[in-house]
Amino acid sequence: MGIRQTNGRGRLYDSILDTVGDTPAIRVNRIAPDHVTVYVKAEAFNPAASVKDRLALNIIEAAERNGTLKPGQTVVEATSGNTGIGLAMVCAAKGYPLVVTMAESFSVERRRLMRFLGAKVVLTPKAQGGFGMYKKAMELAEKNGWFLARQFETDANADIHENTTAREILADFEGQKLDYWVTGYGTGGTVTGVARVLRKERPDTKIVLTEPANAALISSGIAQERNGRDVAAGHPAFEPHPIQGWTPNFIPYVLQEAIDGSYYDELLPIAGADGIAWAKRLAAEEGIFTGISGGSTFAVAMKLAETAPEGSVMLVMLPDTGERYLSTPLFEGIPEGMTEEEAAISASTPSAQMAAE
Numbered sequence: 198m199g200i201r202q203t204n205g206r207g208r209l210y211d212s213i214l215d216t217v218g219d220t221p222a223i224r225v226n227r228i229a230p231d232h233v234t235v236y237v238k239a240e241a242f243n244p245a246a247s248v249k250d251r252l253a254l255n256i257i258e259a260a261e262r263n264g265t266l267k268p269g270q271t272v273v274e275a276t277s278g279n280t281g282i283g284l285a286m287v288c289a290a291k292g293y294p295l296v297v298t299m300a301e302s303f304s305v306e307r308r309r310l311m312r313f314l315g316a317k318v319v320l321t322p323k324a325q326g327g328f329g330m331y332k333k334a335m336e337l338a339e340k341n342g343w344f345l346a347r348q349f350e351t352d353a354n355a356d357i358h359e360n361t362t363a364r365e366i367l368a369d370f371e372g373q374k375l376d377y378w379v380t381g382y383g384t385g386g387t388v389t390g391v392a393r394v395l396r397k398e399r400p401d402t403k404i405v406l407t408e409p410a411n412a413a414l415i416s417s418g419i420a421q422e423r424n425g426r427d428v429a430a431g432h433p434a435f436e437p438h439p440i441q442g443w444t445p446n447f448i449p450y451v452l453q454e455a456i457d458g459s460y461y462d463e464l465l466p467i468a469g470a471d472g473i474a475w476a477k478r479l480a481a482e483e484g485i486f487t488g489i490s491g492g493s494t495f496a497v498a499m500k501l502a503e504t505a506p507e508g509s510v511m512l513v514m515l516p517d518t519g520e521r522y523l524s525t526p527l528f529e530g531i532p533e534g535m536t537e538e539e540a541a542i543s544a545s546t547p548s549a550q551m552a553a554e
């Protein structure tokens with residue numbers, strides 16, 4: 198094989214925002230069984246390194262288009278993770294102040310990341326959980342006339358996946374087989390938006406949805422209580438789970454369309470520990486670095502592969518980068534100091550032998 202060459206993108210970018218989307222679908226070459234072909238859609242290629250950059254950009258631009266967001270108006274949202282980081286990136290690029298409300302229980306690196314991107318972070322008591330941060334964001338919006346982003350309820354969420362993520366999948370698999378598309382859900386924006394298109398344009402593609410085994414809200418069959426689009430109470434099937442970004446303690450309005458419209462062919466639960474194990478293998482054996490939700494989605498694909506027909510082609514969503522999880526269970530057991538094996542490597546050269554003398 199000759200030396201690789203690159204040729205540029207053939208364009209200049211007017212803004213970081215123009216680099217959102219068009220993430221690559223990448224074949225997995227070593228860890229999937231031979232009778233299937235597995236691709237991953239690596240959302241870490243977005244500028245703030247997650248799938249939520251798409252939603253963040255469209256929440257702001259939809260509100261600009263319909264006039265609900267005025268120049269210089271402050272944006273506020275309750276978020277512990279990728280949505281806040283995406284919104285911070287978009288607000289920084291467009292010059293809107295951003296206030297994020299977040300329970301004090303979430304990792305310190307998330308607060309610091311959002312502040313680094315210019316956002317203000319307002320902490321809410323741990324005891325009040327997700328609802329406390331949500332209520333604080335609503336209060337701040339009402340009191341100050343700020344724009345509330347509403348990722349769990351807004352049409353801007355699924356719409357952007359219909360218009361970008363889904364279109365990218367159609368284009369990349371044009372003229373190619375695609376038997377399974379696998380995803381989890383947080384807000385449900387990804388599954389709802391992509392499924393709207395796949396159901397019409399690729400009706401043979403099986404849509405496989407997954408959720409944490411110990412927080413299987415959809416599988417429970419218990420309907421979510423709502424007031425209009427808003428949640429009226431936490432869902433009884435919820436338990437805390439390690440798959441950050443997936444399954445909040447309620448069924449979001451954005452996801453309800455996918456449930457009501459039967460947008461998925463299979464709903465498979467996955468244990469967080471399996472997701473972590475597969476995220477580690479993707480990183481260490483494929484060089485593909487993703488978070489716990491990506492590992493969990495991939496774990497479901499590997500389960501499907503056990504019974505999938507010879508020659509099946511799968512596409513697996515990987516929502517973000519593993520780098521966002523340094524202080525979480527994903528990195529538990531990854532040592533800081535030298536292991537015995539590493540110490541032995543170190544001891545094998547003359548400088549180590551001299552130091553020992």
Ligand code: PMP
Nearest residue numbers: 382383384385386387442490516
């Ligand atoms: N994984 C991670 C890490 C996320 O942050 C999110 C978004 N909350 C998802 C998966 C799920 O995406 P969606 O909200 O589109 O369902």
